[in-house]
Amino acid sequence: xxxxxxxxxxxxxxxxxxxxxxxxxxxxxxxxxxxxxxxxxxxxxxxxxxxxxxxxxxxxxxxxxxxxxxxxxxxxxxxxxxxxxxxxxxxxxxxxxxxxxxxxxxxxxxxxxxxxxxxxxxxxxxxxxxxxxxxxxxxxxxxxxxxxxxxxxxxxxxxxxxxxxxxxxxxxxxxxxxxxxxxxxxxxxxxxxxxxxxxxxxxxxxxxxxxxxxxxxxxxxxxxxxxxxxxxxxxxxxxxxxxxxxxxxxxxxxxxxxxxxxxxxxxxxxxxxxxxxxxxxxxxxxxxxxxxxxxxxxxxxxxxxxxxxxxxxxxxxxxxxxxxx
Amino acid sequence: xxxxxxxxxxxxxxxxxxxxxxxxxxxxxxxxxxxxxxxxxxxxxxxxxxxxxxxxxxxxxxxxxxxxxxxxxxxxxxxxxxxxxxxxxxxxxxxxxxxxxxxxxxxxxxxxxxxxxxxxxxxxxxxxxxxxxxxxxxxxxxxxxxxxxxxxxxxxxxxxxxxxxxxxxxxxxxxxxxxxxxxxxxxxxxxxxxxxxxxxxxxxxxxxxxxxxxxxxxxxxxxxxxxxxxxxxxxxxxxxxxxxxxxxxxxxxxxxxxxxxxxxxxxxxxxxxxxxxxxxxxxxxxxxxxxxxxxxxxxxxxxxxxxxxxxxxxxxxxxxxxxxxxxxxxxxxxxxxxxxxxxxxxxxxxxxxxxxxxxxxxxxxxxxxxxxxxxxxxxxxxxxxxxxxxxxxxxxxxxxxxxxxxxxxxxxxxxxxxxxxxxxxxxxxxxxxxxxxxxxxxxxxxxxxxxxxxxxxxxxxxxxxxxxxxxxxxxxxxxxxxxxxxxxxxxxxxxxxxxxxxxxxxxxxxxxxxxxxxxxxxxxxxxxxxxxxxxxxxxxxxxxxxxxxxxxxxxxxxxxxxx
Numbered sequence: 001x002x003x004x005x006x007x008x009x010x011x012x013x014x015x016x017x018x019x020x021x022x023x024x025x026x027x028x029x030x031x032x033x034x035x036x037x038x039x040x041x042x043x044x045x046x047x048x049x050x051x052x053x054x055x056x057x058x059x060x061x062x063x064x065x066x067x068x069x070x071x072x073x074x075x076x077x078x079x080x081x082x083x084x085x086x087x088x089x090x091x092x093x094x095x096x097x098x099x100x101x102x103x104x105x106x107x108x109x110x111x112x113x114x115x116x117x118x119x120x121x122x123x124x125x126x127x128x129x130x131x132x133x134x135x136x137x138x139x140x141x142x143x144x145x146x147x148x149x150x151x152x153x154x155x156x157x158x159x160x161x162x163x164x165x166x167x168x169x170x171x172x173x174x175x176x177x178x179x180x181x182x183x184x185x186x187x188x189x190x191x192x193x194x195x196x197x198x199x200x201x202x203x204x205x206x207x208x209x210x211x212x213x214x215x216x217x218x219x220x221x222x223x224x225x226x227x228x229x230x231x232x233x234x235x236x237x238x239x240x241x242x243x244x245x246x247x248x249x250x251x252x253x254x255x256x257x258x259x260x261x262x263x264x265x266x267x268x269x270x271x272x273x274x275x276x277x278x279x280x281x282x283x284x285x286x287x288x289x290x291x292x293x294x295x296x297x298x299x300x301x302x303x304x305x306x307x308x309x310x311x312x313x314x315x316x317x318x319x320x321x322x323x324x325x
Numbered sequence: 326x327x328x329x330x331x332x333x334x335x336x337x338x339x340x341x342x343x344x345x346x347x348x349x350x351x352x353x354x355x356x357x358x359x360x361x362x363x364x365x366x367x368x369x370x371x372x373x374x375x376x377x378x379x380x381x382x383x384x385x386x387x388x389x390x391x392x393x394x395x396x397x398x399x400x401x402x403x404x405x406x407x408x409x410x411x412x413x414x415x416x417x418x419x420x421x422x423x424x425x426x427x428x429x430x431x432x433x434x435x436x437x438x439x440x441x442x443x444x445x446x447x448x449x450x451x452x453x454x455x456x457x458x459x460x461x462x463x464x465x466x467x468x469x470x471x472x473x474x475x476x477x478x479x480x481x482x483x484x485x486x487x488x489x490x491x492x493x494x495x496x497x498x499x500x501x502x503x504x505x506x507x508x509x510x511x512x513x514x515x516x517x518x519x520x521x522x523x524x525x526x527x528x529x530x531x532x533x534x535x536x537x538x539x540x541x542x543x544x545x546x547x548x549x550x551x552x553x554x555x556x557x558x559x560x561x562x563x564x565x566x567x568x569x570x571x572x573x574x575x576x577x578x579x580x581x582x583x584x585x586x587x588x589x590x591x592x593x594x595x596x597x598x599x600x601x602x603x604x605x606x607x608x609x610x611x612x613x614x615x616x617x618x619x620x621x622x623x624x625x626x627x628x629x630x631x632x633x634x635x636x637x638x639x640x641x642x643x644x645x646x647x648x649x650x651x652x653x654x655x656x657x658x659x660x661x662x663x664x665x666x667x668x669x670x671x672x673x674x675x676x677x678x679x680x681x682x683x684x685x686x687x688x689x690x691x692x693x694x695x696x697x698x699x700x701x702x703x704x705x706x707x708x709x710x711x712x713x714x715x716x717x718x719x720x721x722x723x724x725x726x727x728x729x730x731x732x733x734x735x736x737x738x739x740x741x742x743x744x745x746x747x748x749x750x751x752x753x754x755x756x757x758x759x760x761x762x763x764x765x766x767x768x769x770x771x772x773x774x775x776x777x778x779x780x781x782x783x784x785x786x787x788x789x790x791x792x793x794x795x796x797x798x799x800x801x802x803x804x805x806x807x808x809x810x811x812x813x814x815x816x817x818x819x820x821x822x823x824x825x826x827x828x829x830x831x832x833x834x835x836x837x838x839x840x841x842x843x844x845x846x847x848x849x850x851x852x853x854x855x856x857x858x859x860x861x862x863x864x865x866x867x868x869x870x871x872x873x874x875x876x877x878x879x880x881x882x883x884x885x886x887x888x
Contacts, residue, residue: 056730081732092723096343105336109329110731137343153727
């Protein structure tokens, strides 16, 4: 799993963790380089939060090591802790304090001097779009604003390694976009980021590399394209139509095959070798005097790869693990 | 760690400022509870503000009844209500609020007391309101004692006045008696002298008459006796002359016999030795003696005898003087009557309450107990809210985890929370004392600033106790039941709600292991007993020690829990 290149800011080596007799992580190894966003993708209960907790040093692994800038995390927790920024899945904010007070407290706790903290607070509140609401009590903010504030508190001290756990869960589109932009900006400033999510689209959009994790084990790791290819998936198109189609209506189109149909009752799914064959299929339907009402193109993605690699959907979950996390 | 502690303190101050409920719990709630408790339970300390109604059935209509009704009427918290019938009074006690008892003053009570006989009031009491009844009974007993004492003092005064009058009369009597005695003595002396003179004259005359008659008789018999004596002596004188002549002749015969005997012997020759000696002649009296016998007797002359009258005693009668003893006894008796002390009526045994400590007060306000007591209680509750619950809040909010990730020492965060709440607790208690002093007039003792010691030590112990609860509770929902029960128990057993002496021995034994007990002891010493500031040292040291123990347990348990 270890890549060649700059020294990783964060490293986990063969980390294992069990809760009682149940193994939650089993020999997980990963590394994060400066400026890199590493996605940790898996269904609920796969072990993402446990992995992040161990990387954040709030949870001790049963075996294995965590290195921060090459140093074992337990050797100098105070100095190394300041290199980390954690944005937990649930909000980690003081609800009665204002946004500014929350950011100020964590900035100061992260070791920033008073003057630096003041500047950092103003900057990060501006970045997350909360400058106008800086002095409102946190509990009066919307869900999306709280998520952005949660992120602001994690990045106010510009950590070298940023641990993001389901950061966009339950937020509106605008806030999600802002959060993803901020994450990308943080990476551009040199932070190494682990982005834990079960939203495949987000991982595909912003991650340089993705780690697929299932039942405490890394099943695959690499750039998004490689993982998708590793899954062996092909583009699919779902079509809603009006008209009549013969059973062998696809015989003239090479590389295209019908994988699901409704038996001439208005819906069908075809698999193609490449997305460019979309036009050929639509033209062919037109030639057959079938009126296409709607169609959807589904490119192969990480969910397909995950399904191919694990036999399970990315949205399945292990209830016990989810509950524990 | 100091930085983390200080930043946590600042954050706690921000959190507190933003939480009006906590501010309410810290300041307003204790004031409300103290006010309610102080005014409601003030009767326990004899200074309740509620007016109680006391129906009175006056069957005596005398001075004693009037005095009792008047005294009760002067009581600020008592409203006297005259009723005519016992049944009405009992009904009022049974059914009406704030009427714990009724008083019946039986007929003849005043007379009985005036005449020195016992008398009793009849009280109709509601057993449900025993505490109020006890308070009123104490007041009534006080009145009765005062009335009895006053009556006794009046009687004693009257007795003293009568005794003084009697003494004055006795004095006048003694003076008159003395005067009379002197007069009698003078008269007696005069009469005595006259009698003596008369008797002496009569006796003198009698004696002289008798003397003359005796002289005459003696002279006559004397002359007769001498005549007879001279006659008899003349006869015996002649016989004696004859005897004298015989004796002279006998002497001459003896001489002749001796010559004859010599002649005989010579003639006998050799046989002279055979002649026995002759019998000896008696020796005759001497010539002088015989001459004396022969001398004529001269009769004595009575002319040389002293006059017979001189032999008679001269009688000078003296009347024995009057015994001064009889007069002295009377005077002494009178004197003893004058000096006799007035018999005192038996005194009444009353009670005088004095503080056991110099400068202390006997009566206290209920607020003197409840301001520190409920202050400590709410201090403990405040620590539950401020430390135990907020630690669980921080855990649930995730802020504690975020701080842990950033390398902030958890111990520093905990100490910061404790420090902040310690300061808050200290300020809270100080404000409560100031409010108590300003609103309820509680005593702050001789050294108000010394109250700072127990406030600081108890705040520290309470803060540490909050940490122990946070470590023991394990879950947010367990904090309130566990913390509330332990806080309440600690307050109750520690004497925050009632004096420690109300509790049984085993509970008091437990109490001495609680910081609340030691703190309340200091508050009572300083505020009520007016003890010097130095008295706080030992109890505060114990409280701090218990706080240190709590802190060690809490820190270890909480850090272990969050490892």
